[in-house]
Amino acid sequence: MKIGFIGVGGMAQAIITGLLKQTKLTPSDILIHSAHASTYEPFANKTGVTAKATNAEVAQDSDVVVLAVTPNVATPVLQEIRDQLDAKRKILISIVAGLSLKRLEELAGYDLPILRTLPNLNVAIGAGMTAVHANEHLTGEAKQQAVGLFDQIGSTVTLPEADFSTFSALAGSSPAYVYFFIDSLSRAGVKHGLTKAAATKIAAQAVMGSAEMVLKSDENPFGLIDQVSSPGGSTVAGLLAMEEAGFMTSVVKGIDATIDRDNAE
Ligand SMILES: NC(=O)C1=CN([C@@H]2O[C@H](COP(=O)(O)OP(=O)(O)OC[C@H]3O[C@@H](n4cnc5c(N)ncnc54)[C@H](O)[C@@H]3O)[C@@H](O)[C@H]2O)C=CC1
Numbered sequence: 001m002k003i004g005f006i007g008v009g010g011m012a013q014a015i016i017t018g019l020l021k022q023t024k025l026t027p028s029d030i031l032i033h034s035a036h037a038s039t040y041e042p043f044a045n046k047t048g049v050t051a052k053a054t055n056a057e058v059a060q061d062s063d064v065v066v067l068a069v070t071p072n073v074a075t076p077v078l079q080e081i082r083d084q085l086d087a088k089r090k091i092l093i094s095i096v097a098g099l100s101l102k103r104l105e106e107l108a109g110y111d112l113p114i115l116r117t118l119p120n121l122n123v124a125i126g127a128g129m130t131a132v133h134a135n136e137h138l139t140g141e142a143k144q145q146a147v148g149l150f151d152q153i154g155s156t157v158t159l160p161e162a163d164f165s166t167f168s169a170l171a172g173s174s175p176a177y178v179y180f181f182i183d184s185l186s187r188a189g190v191k192h193g194l195t196k197a198a199a200t201k202i203a204a205q206a207v208m209g210s211a212e213m214v215l216k217s218d219e220n221p222f223g224l225i226d227q228v229s230s231p232g233g234s235t236v237a238g239l240l241a242m243e244e245a246g247f248m249t250s251v252v253k254g255i256d257a258t259i260d261r262d263n264a265e
């Protein structure tokens, strides 16, 4: 199976890196092209994947075409490759935020099997969280194959398209917010005398363990908060100070702004 990526920015590189680490796909199975040779050529040299001269060549030579360009250029790029997207032989996977299946079908072909996805950056290490929704033409083995790519680089969830914006905020963008939280913890550690490297490692490990605890424990996060908060202790003092500064409100406001921006695409 040949997988072609159109657009080779941060997200496409994360998916390719994850696929090469976590699946049986080899660099020769992966084709790429984007608008910026200065990005995709060094990436092709580093990973051994094949750089093609045009978007159309990628679409022509691939069984699965992954649209990984920014939303503002998705329309002209699909118009450019539409003739290569033979509905009997190809699957289109889109990772473009805010681009509906209806619009993808209008642009790429009404009979084409299409999987709309919304992955996150952590696919690069096999720990992604990806939302998927297939159109009616993507069924059976082909659907398993397309969704299976994302299952192998993390977890997937099938969601109605109406929930994609919320998912995008909670899982697509949230790695940035969690990295921000880790960096904030780490800076606090530096303020109190730790080196940045030590503080970052300590904070990241604590965040990873806490996420795993939420997933594996029967308790909800509030129950776990209570378990950490010793009566009269330091944790509850910290929690109250964070809440006084508006911790939960700032998180919810950030997610609201993320969803509003995604809906405006
Ligand atoms: N970065 C993330 O964490 C996530 C991004 N996405 C989606 O992935 C897509 C790509 O996002 P990023 O990788 O962050 O952006 P990026 O800016 O890093 O990459 C965009 C790529 O598109 C290429 N491009 C631009 N015009 C082109 C054209 N005419 N033909 C071919 N390639 C062209 C650029 O050269 C670049 O390689 C977006 O649609 C975004 O909504 C979805 C989920 C998460």
Ligand SMILES: O=C(O)[C@@H]1CCC=N1
Pocket: 097, 168, 172, 173
């Ligand atoms: O920032 C963005 O628009 C994309 C969508 C989800 C994560 N990154």
